[in-house]
Structure formats: C-alpha cells, structure tokens
Amino acid sequence: MWARRRLPRRLSYEGRLKVIESNGQWGVYEGERIVLGDGRSFQDDLGVKIREAFQPGASDALQRGDSVGESFEMPRVRIEITRLR
Numbered sequence: 001m002w003a004r005r006r007l008p009r010r011l012s013y014e015g016r017l018k019v020i021e022s023n024g025q026w027g028v029y030e031g032e033r034i035v036l037g038d039g040r041s042f043q044d045d046l047g048v049k050i051r052e053a054f055q056p057g058a059s060d061a062l063q064r065g066d067s068v069g070e071s072f073e074m075p076r077v078r079i080e081i082t083r084l085r
Contacts, residue, residue: 009083013038018073019047019055 016037022030032047051058051072058068 011079011081013040013079014077016073016075017050017077017079018071019050020071021069 013036018035020033020035022033022043024030031043031045032051033041033043034047034050035041048062051068052062053059054074055068055072058072061068
C-alpha cells in the first residue's frame with residue numbers, strides 16, 4: 001500500500017481586500033467579514049486585527065469602544081497562510 005504524502009495546506013492571495021462590519025438582527029454587531037477581490041469571503045475576527053494594524057486610528061478607537069466605520073479597504077495586499085505541523 002502506498003503511503004499518502006500530505007502536502008502543507010496553504011492559502012495564497014494577492015489583490016484587493018475589504019473588511020466589512022457584520023450586523024445581525026436588530027443591528028447587533030456580529031463581527032467582521034473579510035472580502036477578497038476574487039469574491040471569496042470569510043467571517044472572522046481576523047478583520048479586527050487587520051483594522052488595528054492598517055486602518056489609521058482604528059486601534060485607538062477600538063480600545064475606547066468607538067466605532068471604526070462600516071468598512072475598510074486596501075487596494076493591494078498579499079496574504080500567505082500555511083498550516084505548520
């Protein structure tokens with residue numbers, strides 16, 4: 001029987017990225033949605049980390065509990081995520 005070799009799982013993307021605030025019923029905050037220029041999207045709190053790192057003034061606003069706006073866009077990004085053993 002041949003042993004199955006596992007290749008590392010990897011996500012690579014280069015292009016436009018947008019972080020959009022998601023709200024549920026009655027306007028209750030649900031989190032951030034990351035939308036890539038190729039149409040893929042992810043519901044994840046990584047969007048908050050992206051805002052803190054790259055959106056001017058967002059880190060201070062989030063610490064104060066203030067709103068950072070409905071969306072934040074970066075015209076060109078490179079994302080590389082690799083699963084390590």
